[in-house]
Amino acid sequence: MSNPGVPAKLPGLLGDELSAWVVALAALVAGCLLSAVLATATHAYHKQQLRQRFELLASERYSRIAERFEEQEQRLDGLRRFFSYSSEITPREFDGYARPLLHRTQAYSWAPRVEAAQREAFEQRASAWLGQPYQIRDRDAQGAWHRAPARDYYYPVLFTQAASRQGQPYGLDLRGQALREATLARALSPGSMAVSAPLDMLSVEPAYTRGLLIVAPVFADTAVADAPPSGYVMALLSLRQLIAESLPTVADDNLVVRILDLSGADGHEVLFDSGNPPAPMDLASNHLLHLADHHYQLDIRASQNFLAANRSSAVTVVSVLGVLLSLMLAALLYSLFNQRQRALGLVARRTAQLRVSEQSLRETHNQLRSVLDAATQVAIIATSLRGVIGTFNAGAERMLGYSADEALGRLTLEDLVQPEELHRRGHALSQRYGREVGAGQAMFAETVQEGAGEPADWTLVRKDGSHLLANMLVTAVLDEQGLWVGYLAICIDVTERRRVHEALAARDRLLEKLSDEVPGGIYQYRLDADGHSCFPYASRGLHDIYEVDLALLHQDAAAVFERIHPDDLERVRRSVRYSAEQLTPWREEYRVCLPRAGLRWVRGEATPELGDHGCTLWHGYLTDITDLKRVEEELRTLSxxxxxxxxxxxxxxxxxxxxxxxxxxxxxxxxxxxxxxxxxxxxxxxxxxxxxxxxxxxxxxxxxxxxxxxxxxxxxxxxxxxxxxxxxxxxxxxxxxxxxxxxxxxxxxxxxxxxxxxxxxxxxxxxxxxxxxxxxxxxxxxxxxxxxxxxxxxxxxx
CATH class of the missing domain: 3.30.70.270 (Reverse transcriptase/Diguanylate cyclase domain)
Incomplete structure (x- = not known):
């Protein structure tokens, strides 16, 4: 026992002279620095969240705008096929087809090719069709109309269907203006389309005058190779009408949207600007939009409304709480160090009390002997350094059949172990440590090398010669100076436990064989209260279903959900949560995307039950139903x-x-x-x-x-x-x-x-x-x- 008269001292720098004020100040400074670091990390995390939300909104807005551009191309292509498959189109037929297409479009028009020799006859026929005077004409820079001069051929506007009620530019020759003629020149092959540079549209509402012209050539079914188009179908677009319709208002929009034409000779022209003020932060996204044969730049930035909707006070809260906690810690340390002297006095008084307790411990030693004898189910055997038995309790007598008088001073621990097993273990230890370990030392060698033994199963020999299997732990016995004086062996009869273990192992092997013969996979799925999930049991069939290492699934089930098709993932998660909340059977059919097998269909069924610590356990099976789904789809198509x-x-x-x-x-x-x-x-x-x-x-x-x-x-x-x-x-x-x-x-x-x-x-x-x-x-x-x-x-x- 250590000397009780020496008072305990704090090690190192924390001596008696350490000022409580210095310690409190150091704690306060450290707490403030830690609060600053936490506030900085919180601010960075908030900025990361803002960027993620912005990227999601910007991607959605880009997809919607790109979809509207593609829709305009499809409508114009449909109008082109309408003319391609018809021998002759009347104004009424054109209006009937084009009127339903005017959603988000200013106008649709048709301009046939008219040779110079056909001009008069064409103007007369067009006047009869339209019920009003018609002539091929041009519009000058001042907006005045005049008859078009003689050209080899013309592309005059014959039919038009517009959203505006104002007068339409019938007879306008597209070749009369360089911008429109250049657009026609880029659409000379079947199936092609061309879009003009930004231009001022005619006969539209003042708010939508600036826009784009899309043209698509129409060829006759009997046209020879390299023949010019028999005409053009056209669409007039105002990007302000096309983009802004059905989108949030400027006051409510979280995004600032601009579309620029990068091909202008005078620089980039802004075709659309939402007009709301941007937020003073670096949140921007750029995309390319494709329309016919042209690309436009889409710039998206976060608006001030976005910043106002995503404000966070977490940084301020962390800073204030950090400073308050630092002050509290400093006050606590000051109080603790103030009380140190009183604690030293208390230690001295307690030391005197421990001397009194030492006598009580000696009395307890005798009681301990009584306790050893009362442990009738455990054999406790103490030996000297040579292995001679010095303590043999009642549990050892009952387990081995020897009386204490027969064992004490006469038997060694080696005498109680099967000789063949001692030689076998001695040989194994000799190879392990690289030196000769005798059979008598086999039980103590690991204790000598490691300083503490590990429990091991040994075959003990009873007095009548019968054998029993025991789990024995051998540890060193030290005296008060820390010297090695002997060994202590604690033995527990595990014969029955070994028989149960072997039966369980046989059952597990049978279960594995049966599960290998079952189509699909048998499993146990566990969902904890904190959301963590795993597969405590999974047959080898589950590897074929998900192509995932089963050892990984025993720890975490996340790899399984990564294999589920994105369109089915949320439905499967909802069904699992519902089954856990209602304790109803889980049944689902869903798709999985596998690295080797590709897209497969899986059907699963399981029955839930409540487990320990608020978890839910499902027992069920999974099977591949891809072939069944394929047959169902074929039958659906045939039906x-x-x-x-x-x-x-x-x-x-x-x-x-x-x-x-x-x-x-x-x-x-x-x-x-x-x-x-x-x-x-x-x-x-x-x-x-x-x-x-x-x-x-x-x-x-x-x-x-x-x-x-x-x-x-x-x-x-x-x-x-x-x-x-x-x-x-x-x-x-x-x-x-x-x-x-x-x-x-x-x-x-x-x-x-x-x-x-x-x-x-x-x-x-x-x-x-x-x-x-x-x-x-x-x-x-x-x-x-x-x-x-x-x-x-x-x-x-x-």
Whole structure:
């Protein structure tokens, strides 16, 4: 025992003379410095969050603007195909097609190619069409109109459909202005488009006068190679109207948006500026926008409204709390060091009390012996340095069958262990330490080398010669001076535990074999209260499902969620949370993206239960259902497709009609249908055979499909009856489309059959009307057309 008369001293610099004021001041300075570091880190984290939020908003705004540019190209391309597939377009047909396209567009126009020799005849025909005087003319720099001078050919505006009610520039020759002619010159090949430099548009609202002209060439079906375009379809765009519509107002917008034309000779021209003030911080994003054959720069910056909506007081709170805590710590240290002298006096008094307790410890030693004898389930054996037994408690007597008198001073610890096992372990230790370790030293060698032993299983020999398996820990026994005086062995009978362990191991091996034969993977999934999740058990089939190391899943399940398809990830997370909250079975089908197998479908089922510490445990299985999903998709496609013609069948038409009727009723939109029936189709089958009749059906479907818009739905009801569903079109617009389809069917003969005609009926949806009533009126139109001699289009029947 150490000398109790020496008072305890604080080591190092913390001596008795250390001033409490110095310690308190040092703590205050250190606390303030730490608060400053925390405040700086909080400020940096806040700036990082602001940048992430800005990048998300800027990316969304760029995607929306790019989508609107692409939409304008698609609409102009549709207008070009409308002219390409038609032999002649009337003003009424042009208006009927172009009017629905005017959303976010100032105007659509058509300018045909007119040779110099055709000028007078063209002006007369155009005057008759438009019902007003028409001539090919130019507009000078002062805005005055005059007749265009003689040129080899012209591209005058013939048709136009504009959002503005002001007078339209009919007859304006696009070659009369260098800017417009240069734009035409860049669009001379089929399928090409060109966009002009920024220009002042004619006959539009004053707020939208500055804009762009997009042109697309139209070529005749019979045009020879290198022939010039037969005309141009055009669209006038105001970027202020195109970009600002449906976006937040200037007062509410978190972004400052500018679009610049980088190709101007006088520098970069700003085509659009949202006008709201930018925030005084470095948050900016630049993108390139593509329109026809031109690129524009999109600059996005954070606005002052964005900065106001994302203010944070965390830096101030951290700074104030840090200073307050530093003051409290300094005060505490000052108080502690003030009390140090009183504590030293208290230590002296306690030392005197410890001397009294020393006598009590000697008495306790005798009680300890009684406790050793009371430990009847544990064998406690103490030996000398030579291994001779000096202590043999009642638990050792009970476990080994020897009495204390038979063991004390007569037996060694080596006598109680199976000899073969001692030799085997002695040989292993000799190889480990590189020196000879005898059998008698095998039990003590690790204690000598490491200073403390580790529990190990040994086979002990009882007095009657029987064996038992015991877990034995051998440690060194030291005296008061720290000298090694012997060993202490503590033995616990683990025979029954070993038998249970072997049974459990056999069960685990059986479980592994069974799980390997089950298709898919069997697993146990754990979700803790703090959100951490893992797979305590996962069969080898789970590696095939996710292609993830199973050892990694035992620690963290994040790798599994990284494999789930982004479109399905949030749904799967919600279903897991719902199952945990309600303790209902979890069932899901979702896609996974694997490094080797690619995209696969997985089905999972599991049953939850509450675990320890607020966690939830699921027991379930996962299986690959990719082949089943593929079969389901093929069956779905076959169920809505007409096998002969390749277009949609009656079932698909009925599903789409119900959906479009609901949308029209809900949003107040137009809807119309066109029904057609091939004339004398039975006669074609009887005269040429059913194979030729099938060819006629396929040829008609191909011809009609080329003339429909992408939004129209073309279906075969059965036999020679077909139906066209026209969302967004009224009865008048549907009739114009029906006339085009009727002309396209009758104008081109079918090979081997000749001319084939059809009877058309048109019906527009009326508010409150059901599907049966709408189809009945369309069918009545077809019936009227057939009664009137076939090969015609009948409008809506009252």
């Amino acid at each position: 809505v497709t007409d096998a002969l013609t390749g277009i949609h069948n009656r079932r698909y038409f009925q599903e789409r009609l119900r959906g479009e009727l609901d949308r029209a009723q809900r949003d107040g939109l137009d809807l119309a249908v066109i029904m057609l029936d091939i004339d004398h189709f039975k006669r074609i089958n009887d005269q040429f055979g059913h194979a030729v009749g099938d060819h006629v059906l396929r040829s008609l479907c191909q011809r009609i499909g080329h003339r429909l818009r992408r939004t129209d739905v073309f279906c075969r009801l059965g036999g020679e009856e077909f139906m066209v569903l026209c969302p967004g079109s009224n009865a008048g617009q549907a009739r114009v489309l029906a006339m085009e389809l009727w002309q396209g069917v009758r104008s081109v003969p079918v090979e081997g059959v000749g001319r084939v005609t059809a009877s058309f009926g048109v019906a527009g949806w009326r508010p409150g009307e059901g599907a049966d009533a709408l189809l009945l009126r369309a069918d009545a139109g077809v019936y009227t057309a057939k009664q009137a001699g076939r090969d015609r289009v009948e409008g809506e029947v009252p």
